[in-house]
Amino acid sequence: MIRMLLACLAALLVAAPAHADRVKDLGGFQGIRSNQLTGYGVVVGLPGTGDDNLEYTVQSLKAVASRFGLQLPPNMNPGMKNAAVVMVTAELPPFAKPGQRLDITVASMGKAKSLRGGSLILTPLLGADGQIYAMAQGNLAVGGLGAEGADGSKIVVNVPSTGRIPEGATVERAVATGFDTAPTLTFNLARADLTTAQNVASAINQRLGGGVAQAIDAVSVAVRAPAGAQVRTALMSEIENLDVNSAEPSAKVIVNARTGTVVINSAVRVGPAAVTHGKLTVRIDENQRISQPAPFSQGQTAVEQRSGVAIDEEKKPMFLINPGPKLADVVKAVNAIGASPADLVAILEALKEAGSLKAELIVL
Known part of the structure; x- marks a missing residue:
C-alpha cells in the first residue's frame, strides 16, 4: 500500500509542470480593458475653505446657475470661499453597463485649502473620444485635515484638497469592446517574451486543436474563434484557466x-x-x-x-x-x-x- 502511494506521489510530481502559471495571470485579451474618465466640476458647501474669488471659479458658478435659467449680472462677483473648482477622475471597467456605479476621485484645481464638507454638483465624465460615459455627483469623503490660526500658523494632515465619493458616478454609456466581432481573438502578454508567447499558443492548441492559436510576436497570440459574444466568452474563459510554463x-x-x-x-x-x-x-x-x-x-x-x-x-x-x-x-x-x-x-x-x-x- 505504501509503495502504491509513493508511486502515485511520484507520478503527480512528474506530471506537475514547473513554474506553471494560469494564462489569465500572464496578460489579457485585446479590447477588454478599463478606460479613464475625466470631468471638470464645482464643489459647493465648503466652510470658508474654497477658492476665494478666482476668476475661473466665478465663471464656473455662473455656468452652473445658467443651467437653471438664472442669469447673474456680468459685474457681479459672488463670494467664492464656499466653492471650489475641481477635476473629477474615474476608471470605467470593461463591460460596464448603464446604471452601474463607479467610485470617483475629486481634486482641487485652485486655491482651496480643504474640500471637507463639500458636495460635488452634477458633473459629466468624458472619455478620450470626448463623449460622456458617466455622470458624477455626491458628498465628498476627505481623509485630510487642515487648520489655521489667526497669527498665520497652520497645520495640515494628509491632503485635504483631495477627496473621494464612493459610488459617486453612474454609467450612462457602455464602451464597445469589439471582441465579439473581431476576425480573431488576440491575447496580449503583460511582459514581452517570445518563449512564453509560443508556450501560450501551444497550450491553446493542445486544448482546442492544432492551428487554432498562433504566436504573432513576443506579445500577441492570435486565436481563431467563431463569431458571437456567448461563444467567445466561453472560449476566453476556458483559455484563461489553462496552465502554461512561463519562460x-x-x-x-x-x-x-x-x-x-x-x-x-x-x-x-x-x-x-x-x-x-x-x-x-x-x-x-x-x-x-x-x-x-x-x-x-x-x-x-x-x-x-x-x-x-x-x-x-x-x-x-x-x-x-x-x-x-x-x-x-x-x-x-x-x-x-x-x-x-x-x-x-x-x-x-x-x-x-x-x-x-x-x-x-x-x-x-
Whole structure:
C-alpha cells in the first residue's frame, strides 16, 4: 500500500509542470480593458475653505446657475470661499453597463485649502473620444485635515484638497469592446517574451486543436474563434484557466541608487573573476604651537603650524568568483567581504565592465 502511494506521489510530481502559471495571470485579451474618465466640476458647501474669488471659479458658478435659467449680472462677483473648482477622475471597467456605479476621485484645481464638507454638483465624465460615459455627483469623503490660526500658523494632515465619493458616478454609456466581432481573438502578454508567447499558443492548441492559436510576436497570440459574444466568452474563459510554463526571465540586476536597494533575479550568472574591495581613508590633523623666545633675547613670539597626515587603508583579501555561480553564490561571495549596498553597486558595475556579469544592469 505504501509503495502504491509513493508511486502515485511520484507520478503527480512528474506530471506537475514547473513554474506553471494560469494564462489569465500572464496578460489579457485585446479590447477588454478599463478606460479613464475625466470631468471638470464645482464643489459647493465648503466652510470658508474654497477658492476665494478666482476668476475661473466665478465663471464656473455662473455656468452652473445658467443651467437653471438664472442669469447673474456680468459685474457681479459672488463670494467664492464656499466653492471650489475641481477635476473629477474615474476608471470605467470593461463591460460596464448603464446604471452601474463607479467610485470617483475629486481634486482641487485652485486655491482651496480643504474640500471637507463639500458636495460635488452634477458633473459629466468624458472619455478620450470626448463623449460622456458617466455622470458624477455626491458628498465628498476627505481623509485630510487642515487648520489655521489667526497669527498665520497652520497645520495640515494628509491632503485635504483631495477627496473621494464612493459610488459617486453612474454609467450612462457602455464602451464597445469589439471582441465579439473581431476576425480573431488576440491575447496580449503583460511582459514581452517570445518563449512564453509560443508556450501560450501551444497550450491553446493542445486544448482546442492544432492551428487554432498562433504566436504573432513576443506579445500577441492570435486565436481563431467563431463569431458571437456567448461563444467567445466561453472560449476566453476556458483559455484563461489553462496552465502554461512561463519562460525564465532574462538575467537582470536592478539597483535603486536613491535607497541603496539591489535586487538580483535567479537567472543572473557570473563568470570567473577575482575581486578585491577596500577603503582608503586620508586624515589630516592641523595643530598650532606657540613658540616663545628666551628672556632677554631678540626673538619674537610666533605661532608654529604643525600638520599631521595619515593614510589608513582597510586590508581585505582578494576573493575568487568561480565560473557560473548562481544567485546564492553571488550573494555569499559579496557578503564575505562585508560590502555595503553602495559598495555592492560598485562591484556589480565593475563586473559588468569586465564582462563577467552575465546580466542586464539597470540603475533606477
